[in-house]
Amino acid sequence: MHDINQPTGVLPDAFTINSTFKIDDQLMMYKGDLGDDALNIIDVKSGKMLYVTNPETGLKTVANRVWLLHTIAKGALEMVSSDVSKHPRVADDLRELDLEELKALDPMAPARVGLLFLLASEGIVSNDPALGGHIKRIWSAKFTSYGLCPATSTVRTWLRRTDPERPQLADLVSMTGRVDRPKRLDPEVTRIVEDKAVWYWLDRGRKIEDAFSAAVAAVKETNIERKAKGLEVLKAPSRETIRREVRGIESRSMWVQKFGETAAKRHWDAARGSITAKRALEIVQIDDTVLDCIACVDAEHRLPANRPYLCIAICVATRCIVGWVLSFSPPTASTVAECLRRMGTDKFDLSPEWIERYPVLREIAGKPSVLYSDNGKNYIAISTVEVLRDLGITVRRAPIGAPKSKANVESFFPTLKKWLLEKLPGHTLDPKTLRELNLNPEVRAVLLIEELEALIQEFINTYHISLHSGIGTQPAAAWLRSIKAHGRLMLDVRKLNILTWLTEHNRRLTTGGIRFKGLTYRSTREVNELLEANLPGETMKSRLKGTAACNVQIKYNPENLRSILVRNRQTAAYVEVPCLQQRYADGLTLHQHEQLQEWAKNRNLEFNSEEERILARHNLNLFIEATIPGMTGRQRRAVARFTEGSISKAERHEAEIAHTEATSSGMGPVLEQDDAAAERTDAETPICMPASGKVAQGGSHDSDTREIQDVDPDFGSDDDLWQSPPDDDLNFEEDYA
Structure with a gap:
């Protein structure tokens, strides 16, 4: 502390410049x-000139x-030693520079001054909510x-940093990079921060929060030791x-340690050349991807069909989407074939409004010269x-682990997500966000598959007529110019169908068509044609x-x-x-149908379980067996003739059951019983035996030489007898012979 008691009006000798x-x-x-x-006194922390309040007027003045002598008194x-490090704002005395020098030092400084001056002129202060x-508003206008x-x-x-009412240009000149900033962290804390940043890059599962927690814990342990030594707490x-x-030491080698060589290669290495087309x-x-939304497949019950897969084919030269397929099962070779099929045919399913305004949209199709894909199984x-x-299309593969090589199709997926999927009900987020917002995408999935497909098609149409930054024009316009200059080839869709559709053998074709996967396929002309061509070669065993x-x-x-396609045996063609x-x-799709x-x-x-239905069928069988136990079909017919013959129900009597006591020999006495009849009424009726010989071996009924026996009128009429249905096999053999 210096002695600063001096006469009034004279500053102490200790007050020198700086x-x-x-x-x-x-x-x-x-x-x-x-x-x-007036004195030029600077607030070291803010770098602003000091203004004090006049106690008489209440106004701020320099x-x-x-004021200074009164404060000293x-x-x-x-007073503080002059060896104290200067604040960065006053390291260079910018006030000694003229206006042009300040502007050259920081061209942005005049804009800062002008902005603060206009804010002050409108009475806007720093704590204004707006x-x-x-x-x-001011920046966009000026x-x-x-x-x-x-x-x-x-x-x-x-x-x-400056007086808001009188902003000074020197106060608002940026000092970034012009002076050394003071270190705000203790060297011991700096060492801990550096150690934990390296620690973060040593394990894949470590997060920034983990490194932060570890650093705080390390500082706490250090403070315990410092307190014991009487040192200041950090x-x-x-x-x-x-x-x-952590981000400051990020490098390829750090990525290799944390995520592995493959991830480091994908993140850091430049793409191997570029795919260009003229x-x-x-x-x-x-390429294909999983969409972040859930659609519905059943309009009546709104049953969720899970997240769909989207397969996209994009033309490199024009950036046009030439084909796409939406499915709810993982992509397969059939998905690729369906995308090729849609790629090779004109788009006749577009809305008339789009076709009338942009006819070229229907013509965005054709046979590609080269198909460029990744190494997926499909x-x-x-x-x-x-x-x-077989179609004459060259196949090129992207390098393994290098998605940048097919950047055109990869960049389309984020565009689709940003401009369409995130706006749809049923859009899915990461699990953490879903829990925080208490959202269930399956509950919010109110889109039908047809609606989702229509929305995607509408988005693709809009994409085709919008400016594309990669080619500097609309994709549809680029396509139109290209096909006018070079033309296009189309795919043979029928040949593609035969090559790519899945095959099923031994499916039954009848006059009613073909039943397949619970669906009926039939067309009168085609079915008749196929029966005439395939029936002559059919074996007798497999005929109905x-x-x-x-x-x-x-x-x-x-x-x-x-x-479906059905093979004609005579021509080997498919119908x-x-x-x-x-x-x-x-x-x-088959997946949707099975769902x-x-x-x-x-x-x-929900009405009754399968187990209940099986048990009901079993009880029915038990009831039948209990009613007519142990009888063959022939015996059951005899019972039917007996029970439904000429004997009236009035003449029938219920059987009486009698019991007798058993003896030591195990035999009981004979019970008296009433005979059903005194003598047999059919004693003179010849016994009817089954046919034998040629008829029994499948011959014609005409070869049966047995005499037809008269039926006893007392036994019952023909209407009372059980009759089997006609033998269609024998009739067919008779006609065929």
Whole structure:
């Protein structure tokens, strides 16, 4: 502490240029005399000129000699050694520079001054709730040429740095990179922060929060030791400090330690060249992904169909989507085949409004020269490779673990998610967010599959007519110019169907058509043609008795059950047979159909269980066996003739059951009983034996030489006898012979 008691009006000798002192623990620096007793005193922390309040007027004025001497007289001023490090704001005396030099030093400084001046002129202060809106309004009107609008927190920092009513250019010059910033962390804390940042990169499961917690714990342990030694307690670092240190040492080698070589290669290594094309359909990239939404398949019950898979094919030259498939089962070779099928045919299913305004949208289709894909199982399958070879399409594979090589199709998926999927009901988030928001996407899934497909098609149409930053024009316009200049080839869809549809052998074809997967496929002309061609070669064993039938080979598309292909044995060609339930089967995948069948089964179980139905059938069998126990079919017919013959119900008597006591020999006495008849009435009737010889071996009924016996009228009429149905097999053999 220096002796500063001096005569009134004269400053102490200790007050020299750049001398520092404290007033109420606030560090100040004396920069010189401004004239008229005004003093240039700087607040070291903020770098602003000090203004004091006049007790008589209540207005703020520049600190003057009278105020300073009065403060000294009260003992509120403490001189500080001049060796104290200067604050970065006053390291260079910017006030000694002229206006042009300050502008050259920081071109943004005039914009800061102008912004603060306009805020002050409108009476807007730093704690104004609408400060952010005022900043954007003024900046967009006056200072857009200086770049982006500053953040509200940044402007509040500027307001603290200078006098808001009289902002000084020197106070608002950025000092970033011009002076050394003071270290705010203790060296021991800095060492802990650096250690925990390295610790974060040593294990895959460690998060920023884990490194932050470990650093706080380490500082706490250090403080225990320092307290024991009587040292000052250290302040723990913030989470942001840990995050910046972690990101500051991020490198490829750190990624290898934490995530492995494959992940580091994908994240750090540049793409191996670029895939470019000069004309439409020269190269088509194909890929699939799981969509972040849940659709419904049953309009009546709103049953969720889980998350759908989307397969997309995009033209590299024009960025047009030439084909896409939505399915609810993991992608297979059939999915690729269906995407090729849609890729190779014009889009006739678009709405008339789109076709009328943009006819080119219907023509975004054709045969690609090169199909570029990753190494997924559905793309490297032998069936897929052979189909592409037969169609004359070259196959190219992306390097393993290098998704950047097919960036065109990969970048489309985030675009679809951002502009469509996130706006849909049933959109799925990560599990943590779902728990926080108490959301269940299956409950919110109110879209039908048809609605989801329509929305995706609408989005693709809009995408085709929007400007694409990668090619500088609309994809549809680029496609139109390309096909006018180079033309396009189309796929033979019928050949593709035969090559790609799945095969089923020994399916039964009858006059009623073909039953397959619970659906009926029939067309009168096609069925008649196939029966005439396939029936002559059918074996006798596999034929049916009551109708023309034969076993045939069929092909079906698991991505669309609207029709099947049936093979003609004579011509070896395939005939298309449609499903009778076209409204149901058109566009329906096998997976969806099986789900509907399962749900229908579950709905039936709500009435009664399968176990209950099986038990009911078993009880019926027991009732039959108890009614006529141990009898063959012939015996049951005899009972039927006996019970339903000429004997009237009035003449029938219930049998009486009698018991007798057993003897030691195990035999009881004979009970008296009434005979049913005194003598047999059919004693003279010849016994009717089964046919033998040629008839028994399958011969004609005409060869039976037995005489037809007269029926005893007392036994009953012909109507009372049980008669078996006609033998269709024998009739067929008779006619066929």
